[in-house]
Amino acid sequence: MENKMATYIRLTDYKSSDEKEQEFFNPENRYKAKQEDFSNIPGNYIAYWLSDTVINHFSKNIFLGNEVITREGMATADNDRFLRYWNEANFNDIGFNLQTIDEANKSHKRWFPYNKGGEFRKWYGNNEYLVDWQNDGYGVKNNIDQKTGRLRSHNYNGEFAFQKGMTWAALSSSKISVRFSNYGFMFDSKGAMGFSDKNIEYFIALINSCVGMKFLEILAPTVDFKVGDIIKIPLIKHKEEIINTIVKTNISIAKQEWDSREISWDFTKNELIKHKNDSKIETAYSNYCDYWREKFNTLHQNEEELNKLFIDIYELQDELTPDVELKDITILKNETKIIDNELVFQADEIMKQFISYGVGVMFGRYSLDSDGLLIANIGQEVPPSTTFEIDDDNVIPVLEDDYFKDDIASRFVQFVKATFGEEDLSENIRFIENSLGTTLRKYFVKGFYEDHLKRYKKRPIYWMVASPKKGFMSLIYMHRYEADTFARVRNSYLTEYIAKLEAHKETLTLTTSSDTASNADKKSADKQMKAIDAKLKEIIEFDRDKMMHFAQNPTEIDLDDGVKVNYCKFRDILYPITGLCK
Known part of the structure; x- marks a missing residue:
């Protein structure tokens, strides 16, 4: 049969029926193509x-798959049981930086880094998760459905476990x-990986480029980037x-x-301290902005x-431009906004990160004397001497008034x-508060913990003891x-606070x-007394009905159970x- 030219009308870019009807006769929306052209495209997509x-x-017929092996990742079938954010564990x-399953088994570690898209x-990045692969993944490999007797988990990465390569989220809202x-x-079904004995950098660059995305718009039009789609990207190697x-x-x-x-x-210390020169x-903030803007x-x-x-390698100058919008640069998403096509730093977020680091130093998670983590394991001893003294009892009160020395x-x-x-202490505090838009005390009482929950994706490492109306609050550090x-x-705090309020x-x-106090002073004192009465009522009820029980019944926790359980x-x-708690 003769392969005739057919005419197609493309209206997918128009949302409403009126637009589609109006554009139906627009010659720019008309395309001509032969059926045999589609047979050259993997999957025979009708990409006219x-x-x-x-x-x-x-x-x-020269594709990425000629030099790259892609693999879909593991399905544990019970992520609540087998996955953790890394900061939840001891x-x-x-086990970090291991290269083979044998090394992992010999390490006797329980948790290992896990690619899960994101x-x-x-x-680089999105390194957040761990998988329980103790004893060569015994728990995952024996995750049996109690009703059917069938194995629920599958696809255990095999020879590709712990190997270096490239990874991506299988599902995206737009681009890969x-x-x-x-x-x-190790890697998840939502965090597929690709491997090559050649330089993986070239393949990462191709897929991340506008050329790679143009091919994927054809191969994966639903932005579900399956391993079989990635390897069908045409490959030309040049200027490697x-x-x-x-x-x-x-x-x-x-x-x-x-x-x-x-x-x-791999965090070492807060950026403001790194960029401090006076x-x-x-x-330090100005230095930080200059450095990261560059x-x-x-x-x-x-x-x-x-x-x-x-674009030059694939000769697509008539179809693509090299321009990248600033919003598509994927670093500094928390610290900046793009306003009128300019990179604008958010001083409040950068100060909040500094404050969070400061709280970590108070608890001993970090130290001004060394880089990275200091105390990050249950039962770990607190160093006897540090430049900034670590809170001795692992309790830091968060109150509206300064009632305790370790407030x-x-x-x-x-x-x-x-x-x-x-x-310059006063000036520094003023700069922080101006950046926050509130006082330090108000931020700690009203905003800090919500920011902490957001930063740690509802798996906090600092836990806030809080009465229902927040009249009493104090932080503890989970790893201590x-x-x-x-x-x-x-x-040491709740009953003491009640006594201080009563005093x-x-x-x-x-x-x-x-007799000597002014009417204004008396009115102010009366107002404060009513506020204290309300606070005392709430806190005393909280102590009697809730806090006393947990104080009198010591309870152990196991970090392997995760924040959600504990x-x-x-x-x-x-x-x-x-x-979190259902």
């Missing part, structure tokens, strides 16, 4: 709008984002050395940015250069003094938890009955987390 150049690339129980992010994954990871060099720079920038936050297991936080611009320029290189707002001021000195921790909270009320009573044991006395 493709140019001869694109069809020709498919017809050469750090010493995590947010839209190129080059591929990242380098070093040795030491230049491209690989650019990609290594991109990976380095993205890794440095990922590790700049405490949600990375006694002013404002200077890194952002370099990454932006590199992505556009890679697009240009691949969180007061201790943070001391932390600022320890890191930036005493000379002991069975008598809540008894300590009650005996304050007595002082106010003297003012209201004083936090919810104490839900009656802890800050409520929406959706």
